[in-house]
Amino acid sequence: MTDETTENAAPVDFIIIEFPEGQQNFSGEVLEELANLVEAGTIRLVDAMILIKDADGSVDALELSEVDDVGPLRELTADLADFLAEQDVADLAAAMEPGSVAGVIVYENVWAGPFAAAARRAGGRLIADGRIHSQSIVDALEAEAEWEEDEELEREGDV
Structure with missing residues (x-):
């Protein structure tokens, strides 16, 4: 990492959003809103995947680059890291209901970078x-x- 990278390091979060069976109304709106956040510089998408949990509990995990129609996120897929390990995917999938689909995103809170850098320059460190x-x-x-x-x-x- 360069000094500039560490200077502006921002918190990284992940979320998993489950779409229960029978309530999956995928119109592309979620992908558009995610693309808007990236385009605005609010977040940087680090990793993204789709988890599909069958009725028997088996799980298919697809990296975003493996999904055919990701609309406005297509150009970002080449830059995504394989951030989530196999055990991470298993842990996330365990929270899902059978028959559901979930979207998982790992993202850097770019908006927080300058604030975090200023706090570090002032001698601060995140403790919780x-x-x-x-x-x-x-x-x-x-x-x-x-x-x-x-x-x-x-x-x-x-x-």
């Missing part, structure tokens, strides 16, 4: 990080809305 998953936020907001609706109905009943 975490994430609140977007699905957890959606679930919490839906629960809060339901609670508020119940409270409103209860108040109307007291009138």
